[in-house]
Amino acid sequence: MTAKTPKFWNWMAERYAKSPIADEASYQAKLAKTLEYVDQNTRVGELGCGTGSTAIFIAPHVREIVASDFAENMIAIARRKAEAAGLTNADFRVGSMEVLDGQFDAFLCHSILHLVHNPQDIIAEASSKLKPGGVLISSTACVADMGVGMKILLPFLRWPWLGLTPYARTKHEMRAMYRKAGLEIIHDWQPGKKAALFLIGRKN
């Protein structure tokens, strides 16, 4: 998926857990929209779940959620939070796609597709893990659309120790990658000009 290591994210985990969500209103709107596509029979997968906030919110509304992150410190926090919430249907696994086995009704990729070398492969693999009619839900910073400041920052973000590889993508490219993976875009929302693109695609 990516040659980069989880070193940076392991280092970040406790800080990430404490940091407030940048745009709480948009995040809540995305969660509310997500709930329209799940129910108590739904099996959900999530790649790059971080400290598990989204999975923990979704879990009471679905049959099962299996969420992965390659940073073990992120997963340790997610497990701690799930236990504190008394959840028994949220399974947090250290790893990437390979630990998300089986088929899913919904698959989440939030704030990760801009970090990997090969978002098209990830989207295609997520699509292959979806049952017919299942949905891929992603929120992605389209850094290629973000203007001069981000273009100056990009070489630093790609610095090997950081393990961040925000391969610049445009909104147009994101949508094209969904379509190439056989996903029909049924919801397409960007809360602001530089905000992350929220896409829901259905496997028909």
Ligand SMILES: C[S@@+](CC[C@H](N)C(=O)[O-])C[C@H]1O[C@@H](n2cnc3c(N)ncnc32)[C@H](O)[C@@H]1O
């Ligand atoms: C920006 S955080 C987003 C976390 C969470 N999805 C959220 O929206 O808050 C990116 C997460 O993706 C994870 N990650 C990055 N590359 C990954 C990979 N190749 N496989 C699995 N997880 C990865 C990082 O460890 C980190 O927790």
